[in-house]
Amino acid sequence: MIYPLRRAALAALLLGVSATAMQAEMMAATAPPDAPKFDAQVEPVYVNRSDIAEFKALPAYSEPAWVKAFVDAGKLPPVAERLPKEPMVYKTANMPDGNGVYGDVMRHVIGGRPEGWNFWAGQTYGWGGIDIALVECLTRTGPLFEVNAADLQPMPNLAKSWEWAEDGKSLTVHLIEGAKWSDGDPFDTEDIDFYWNDVVMDPEVTPLMGASQETYGVGTTLDIIDAYTFKMNFTTPFPEAVLYAMAYGNFCPGPSHVLKPQHPKYGGKSYAAFHDAFPADMMNFPVMGAWVVVEHRPDDIIVTRRNPYYWKVDESGQQLPYLDEVQYRLSTWGDRDVQAVAGTGDFSNLEQPENFVESLKKAADPSSPARLAFGPRSIGYQLFFNLSANGWGEPDARAQAVRELNRNLDFRKTVTYAVDRQRIGDSLVKGPFTALYAGGLLTSTSYYDPASTVFYPFSLDSAKEALKAAGLEDTDGNGVVNLPGGEDLNVTLLVNADYATDKNVAEGVVAMMADVGVKVTLNSLAGKDYDNAREGGKHDWYIRRNDQEFVSVVQGISRLAPTGPATATWHYANAKGELDLLPYEQKLVDDITAFNSTQDAATRADAMKDYQKTFTENVNAVGLTAYPGALIINKRFANIPLGAPIFMYNWAEDNIIRERVFVPADKQIGAELHPGELAGKLGEGTIKAE
Numbered sequence: 001m002i003y004p005l006r007r008a009a010l011a012a013l014l015l016g017v018s019a020t021a022m023q024a025e026m027m028a029a030t031a032p033p034d035a036p037k038f039d040a041q042v043e044p045v046y047v048n049r050s051d052i053a054e055f056k057a058l059p060a061y062s063e064p065a066w067v068k069a070f071v072d073a074g075k076l077p078p079v080a081e082r083l084p085k086e087p088m089v090y091k092t093a094n095m096p097d098g099n100g101v102y103g104d105v106m107r108h109v110i111g112g113r114p115e116g117w118n119f120w121a122g123q124t125y126g127w128g129g130i131d132i133a134l135v136e137c138l139t140r141t142g143p144l145f146e147v148n149a150a151d152l153q154p155m156p157n158l159a160k161s162w163e164w165a166e167d168g169k170s171l172t173v174h175l176i177e178g179a180k181w182s183d184g185d186p187f188d189t190e191d192i193d194f195y196w197n198d199v200v201m202d203p204e205v206t207p208l209m210g211a212s213q214e215t216y217g218v219g220t221t222l223d224i225i226d227a228y229t230f231k232m233n234f235t236t237p238f239p240e241a242v243l244y245a246m247a248y249g250n251f252c253p254g255p256s257h258v259l260k261p262q263h264p265k266y267g268g269k270s271y272a273a274f275h276d277a278f279p280a281d282m283m284n285f286p287v288m289g290a291w292v293v294v295e296h297r298p299d300d301i302i303v304t305r306r307n308p309y310y311w312k313v314d315e316s317g318q319q320l321p322y323l324d325e326v327q328y329r330l331s332t333w334g335d336r337d338v339q340a341v342a343g344t345g346d347f348s349n350l351e352q353p354e355n356f357v358e359s360l361k362k363a364a365d366p367s368s369p370a371r372l373a374f375g376p377r378s379i380g381y382q383l384f385f386n387l388s389a390n391g392w393g394e395p396d397a398r399a400q401a402v403r404e405l406n407r408n409l410d411f412r413k414t415v416t417y418a419v420d421r422q423r424i425g426d427s428l429v430k431g432p433f434t435a436l437y438a439g440g441l442l443t444s445t446s447y448y449d450p451a452s453t454v455f456y457p458f459s460l461d462s463a464k465e466a467l468k469a470a471g472l473e474d475t476d477g478n479g480v481v482n483l484p485g486g487e488d489l490n491v492t493l494l495v496n497a498d499y500a501t502d503k504n505v506a507e508g509v510v511a512m513m514a515d516v517g518v519k520v521t522l523n524s525l526a527g528k529d530y531d532n533a534r535e536g537g538k539h540d541w542y543i544r545r546n547d548q549e550f551v552s553v554v555q556g557i558s559r560l561a562p563t564g565p566a567t568a569t570w571h572y573a574n575a576k577g578e579l580d581l582l583p584y585e586q587k588l589v590d591d592i593t594a595f596n597s598t599q600d601a602a603t604r605a606d607a608m609k610d611y612q613k614t615f616t617e618n619v620n621a622v623g624l625t626a627y628p629g630a631l632i633i634n635k636r637f638a639n640i641p642l643g644a645p646i647f648m649y650n651w652a653e654d655n656i657i658r659e660r661v662f663v664p665a666d667k668q669i670g671a672e673l674h675p676g677e678l679a680g681k682l683g684e685g686t687i688k689a690e
Contacts, residue, residue: 025461025462025465026413026417026459026462026465026466026469027417027456027457027459027461027462029454029455029456029617030455030456030457031450031451031453031455032436032438032450032453032455033436033455035377035435035436035443035626036432036435037432038374038377038432038433038628040360040373040374041374041375041376041628041643042373042374042375042642042643043642043643044145044146044641044642044643044644045146045641045642045643046146046147046148047094047146047147047148048147048148048151049147049151049153049155050151051091051093051094052090052091052094052143052147052155053088053089053090053091053094053155053156053312054088054089054091055086055087055088055089055156055160055176056086056087056089057085057086057087058087058089058313058315058317059317060080060317061079061080061083061313061317061318061319062079062316062317062318062319063079063308063318063319064102064103064306064324066675066676066689067079067306067308067678069689070308070678070687070689072689073689073690075687075689076308076678077184079319082180082184082308082309082319083178083311083313083319084176084177084178084179084311085177085178086160086176086177087176087179087311087312087313088156088157088176088311088312088313089312089313089314089315090312090313090314090315090320090657090660091315092314092315092316095314095639095660096638096639096640096641096642097638097639097662098639099314099315099316099318100314100318100322100638100639100660100661100662101322101662101663101664101665102318102322102324102662103322103323103324103663103665103668104323104324104325104636104662104663104668104669104670104671104672105323105324105325105326105327105669105671105672105673106323106325106326106327106346106347106637106658106661107326107327107329107344107345107346107347107671108128108129108130108326108327108328108329108336108345108346108347109128109328109329109331109335109336109339109340109345109348110126110127110128110129110130110328110329110330110331110333110336111127111128111331111332111333111334111335111336111498112124112125112126112127112128112130112330112498112527113126113280113298113299113330114126114130114280114296114302115280115528116275116276116277116278116279116280116282117278117279117280117282117285117293118254118259118274118275118276118277118278119131119134119135119207119208119252119254120195120199120205120207120208120254120259121199121205121206121207121271121274121275121277122205122206122207122208122275123208123275123278124208124527124528126302126328126330128328128336128653129328129347129651129653129658130302130304130328131208132248132289132650132651132653132654132658133289133290133291133304133326133653133658134285134287134289134291134292134293134304135248135252135287135288135289136157136158136252136287136288136289137157137158137246137247137248137249137250137251137252138157138158138159138173138175138246138247138251138252138253139154139155139156139157139159139243139244139246139247139251140154140155140156140157140247140248140654141154141155141244141247141248141552141555141649141650141654142248142649142650142651142653142654142655142657143155143641143654143655143657144552144648144649145375145643145644145645145648145649145655146641146643146644149446152554153240153243154243154244154246154247157247158175158176158179158187158253158288159173159174159175159176159246160174160175160176160177161173161174162174162243164238167237168234168237168238168239169233169234169235169236169237170231170232170233170234171231171232171234171242172225172229172230172231173229173230173231173232174228174229175187175188175189175192175228175229175230176228176311177228179288179309179311180309180311181255181257181286181287181288181309182284182286182287182288182289182292182307182308182309182310182679183255183284183286183309183681183682184309185255185257185286187253187288188227188228189224189225189226189227189228189229189230190227190256190257191253191254191255191256192222192224192230192253193222193224193230193256194253194254194256194259194260194263195251195253195254195256196222197222198260198263198265199211199254200212200213200215200216201213202265204264204271205271205274208249209248209249209250209252211245211249211250211251212564212566214558214563214564214565214566214567215245215250215558216232216239216242216245217234217235217236217239217242218235218564219234219235220232220233220234220235220242221233236596236597237597238597238598238599239596239597240554240596240599241554241555241557241558241596244552244554244555244556244557245555245556245558247555247649247650248650248654253288255285255286255287257286258278258285258286258682259277262274262277262278280296280298281296281298282682282683283295283296283679283680283682283683283684283685284679284680284681284682284683284684284685285682286682287307288307288311289307289310290306290307290310290312290320290321290658290659291304291305291306291307291321291325291326292304292305292306292307292679294674294677294679294680294685294686295673295674295686298330299330300329300330301327301328301329301330301673302327302328302330303325303326303327303328303673303674304325304326304327304328305324305325305674305677305678305679305686306321306323306324306325306678307321307679308678308679310659312659314660320659320660321658321659321660321661322659322660322661322662322663323658323661323662323663324672324675325672325673325674325675326658327671327673329345333352333498333499333500334352334355334500336348337350337352337355337359337632338355340370340632340633340634341358341359341362341363341368341370341372341632342362342369342370343368343369343370343634346633346634346637347632347633347634347652347653348631348632348633349629349631349632349646349647349651349652349653350372350629350630350631350632350646351379351501351629351646351647352499352500352501353428353429353433353434353501353627354428354429354500354501354504356429356431356433356630357429357430357431359372359630359632360372363632368635369634369635369636370632370633370634370635371632371633371635372630372631372632373630373631373642373643373644374628374629374630375628375629375630375631375643375644375645375646375648376443376444376628376645376648377435377442377443377444377626377627377628378442378444378551378628378629378645378646378647378648379545379546379626379627379628379629379646379647380437380442380545380546380550380623380624380625380626380627381437381501381502381505381543381544381545381546381623381624381625381626382437382439382543382544382546382550382621382622382623382624383415383419383493383509383541383542383543383621383622383624384541384542384543384544384569384570384620384621385406385412385415385540385541385570385620385621386399386402386403386406386537386539386540386541386542386570386571387403387406387407387570387571387582387585388403388537388571388572388573388574388579388580389403389404389407389580390574390578390580391574391575391576392537392571392572392573392574392575393536393537393538393539393572394537395537398487398490399492399540401483401484401485402489402491402540403540405470405472405489406540406541407582408470409618409619410466410467410469410470411466411467411470411472412618412619412620412622413456413462413463413466413619414463414464414466414467414470414472414516414518415463415513415518415619415622416439416456416619416622416623417456417457417458417459417460417462417463417466418458418460418463418512418513418515418516418518419458419509419512419622419624420458420512421436421437421458421623421624421625422436422458423508423512424505424508424509424624424625425625425627427504427508428501428504428505428625428627429627433627433628434625434626434627435625435626435627436455436623436625436626437623437624437625437626438453438454438455438456438616438623439615439616439619439620439621439622439623440453440550440611440612440615440616440620440621440623441453441550441553441608441611441612441615442546442550442551442626443626444551444645444648445550445551445552445553446553447553447604447605447608447612448612449605449608449609449612451609452609452610452612452613453612453613453616454613454616454617455616456619460515460516463516464516464517467481467516467517467518471484472489472517474517476488479514479517480517480518480519481517481518488519489518489519490519490520490521491513491518491519491520491521491540491541492520492521492522492523492539492540492541493506493509493510493520493521493522493523493539493540493541493542493543494523494525494530494533494534494538494539494540494541494542494543495522495523495524495525495530495542495543496524496525496526496527496530496543496544496545497524497525497526497530498526498527498530499545501545502543502545503522503524505543505624505625506522506524506543507522509543509624510522520541523539534569535566535569535572537572542570543624544569547559548648548649548650551647551648551649552648552649553595553608555649557592557595557596558592560588560592560611561585561588561589561591561592561611562579562581562585562588562589563589563592563593565577565579570620570621571585582618584614584617584618584620585620587610587614588611588614588615588620591607591608591610591611591614592607592611594607595607595608595611628645629645629646629647629652630646631644631645631646631652631656633656636663636664636667636668636669637661637662637663638661638662638663638664639656639657639660639661639662640656640661641655641656641657644656674686676688676689
């Protein structure tokens with residue numbers, strides 16, 4: 001950007017000082033301040049992955065008596081025939097309350113709404129743990145919060161095992177043998193083949209969680225070896241991040257036997273028809289998860305019943321899950337917390353700090369039906385700048401001018417100096433919950449290094465000096481700085497309207513930027529509209545609650561930098577696939593490449609230290625606030641592990657391993673809506689044993 005820099009020099013001459021001198025008046029960056037002590041956090045009990053589960057055959061298997069009635073009536077094969085050759089076996093010693101008993105229901109309350117069941121074509125199930133209950137992936141990361149650092153790798157799941165070639169450029173993956181979809185169809189490499197070639201590699205298909213070829217490395221190929229084995233081939237050695245990219249949201253194969261006929265490549269009408277082929281009112285969509293959707297009343301409830309073909313058991317041979325039914329009341333995210341504390345809901349990820357104090361007060365009452373436990377500060381908000389200046393999202397003249405400013409370090413410093421992080425945190429909740437957040441990696445990740453983190457403290461004077469250094473002044477005296485053409489600078493800030501916290505944080509940013517003469521206009525969009533605007537480049541800035549990559553690093557690591565044309569959502573390539581990276585962005589890419597190209601722990605740690613320094617020093621994003629979440633769960637539930645964070649490698653619904661959660665017989669409430677009923681055929685209702 002040349003013109004504004006010349007403008008800064010001219011302004012400096014008129015003032016009789018140099019631009020360098022103006023910059024010198026800005027407050028120096030500091031080390032990040034220590035977070036306030038927070039005693040309510042609970043530490044997990046650390047184990048190795050092998051302590052949690054293994055794959056093996058058991059002498060005998062059992063199931064609920066009401067399911068055995070279907071076998072006796074000839075409507076279902078015996079349980080041993082429905083299980084794999086070697087099912088996944090959860091170890092009793094790792095279960096906080098041991099092997100469980102069958103029965104009862106878990107009642108979730110969620111604010112989302114299902115679009116349909118084609119996760120692989122981009123349809124949301126409504127979040128709140130529905131997708132985690134239905135869709136299983138090759139590896140699993142949720143329980144890793146309790147895994148010892150020395151054994152930190154994704155857990156096997158649908159992928160039973162894997163091995164690297166000697167040169168690290170291929171990975172052979174072995175699937176669990178004999179597992180079946182909830183309708184009894186075999187799960188095998190036909191599902192892998194369809195997922196890879198007709199979802200990931202098809203540019204016309206966009207799966208829900210954004211898996212793309214870049215997720216697994218440009219140039220990666222996949223070969224089917226046999227019914228239960230495939231091999232991935234890479235252009236770089238030992239890209240271990242791929243194992244994490246096989247977990248929730250990414251390598252989660254769909255049922256090819258029902259998806260394939262709807263795909264245009266195999267006779268389907270169109271990609272639009274493929275996307276809409278399995279609407280939200282179509283019941284019994286085949287799953288590999290523990291429960292199957294059997295009822296959906298719009299704006300009221302989704303009911304899921306146990307999957308009779310689920311492929312996991314406990315050490316006594318009981319087929320999981322223990323819970324027969326899981327319900328999702330369709331309300332609001334705020335109501336989720338209220339109902340969980342009141343006992344009319346059973347589970348909530350308390351992630352909106354506005355509800356912390358009241359929830360703590362109610363949970364402290366001995367008569368409260370719910371218990372509440374805080375985890376680490378793994379939730380953080382950042383403000384991201386749109387750094388693409390070569391056409392992504394087809395910006396108009398105003399948006400293009402803002403993008404040019406976004407690429408100016410002094411302008412980005414203006415924003416970080418202008419943000420009073422303490423004020424933002426206090427506006428959400430008073431007390432020792434929130435912490436000042438410099439941006440980049442959160443303190444809860446093992447790769448966080450405070451010495452490599454650059455923090456620009458709140459200073460209105462410094463923010464105004466940075467504006468001048470960026471060549472921006474209020475030339476017409478109306479309190480808003482002007483662009484070179486004379487018009488007021490007006491920045492649009494995209495925010496997710498689904499969450500009150502997001503809107504509260506955004507409104508704070510708007511007010512603080514006005515204090516330094518930058519007009520910011522909120523663009524509040526809900527759900528997919530927000531995602532589409534963010535991923536389509538229809539924004540100047542956006543506020544985002546951190547995704548997994550800033551918490552765990554190893555999961556979704558390609559999104560930590562513009563490593564490909566569509567990885568980092570603050571900087572996508574234009575329609576020609578061209579990325580106009582700033583020099584520091586290239587350093588970020590180099591750090592991620594260095595991390596991914598080695599198995600040496602020290603080298604990886606150094607790469608992330610350099611990444612964090614480059615990210616924060618150059619204000620790639622403005623950290624706003626960070627805080628812990630709390631797990632609220634009804635006291636009647638057993639096998640809830642200590643210290644389960646609401647979000648780290650995955651959300652708490654996965655962390656607590658819901659398929660092994662149970663309710664003791666004397667605490668069951670009998671609130672099932674479909675007792676004694678099993679999932680039926682696709683598009684039909686439930687079935688009974690009679």
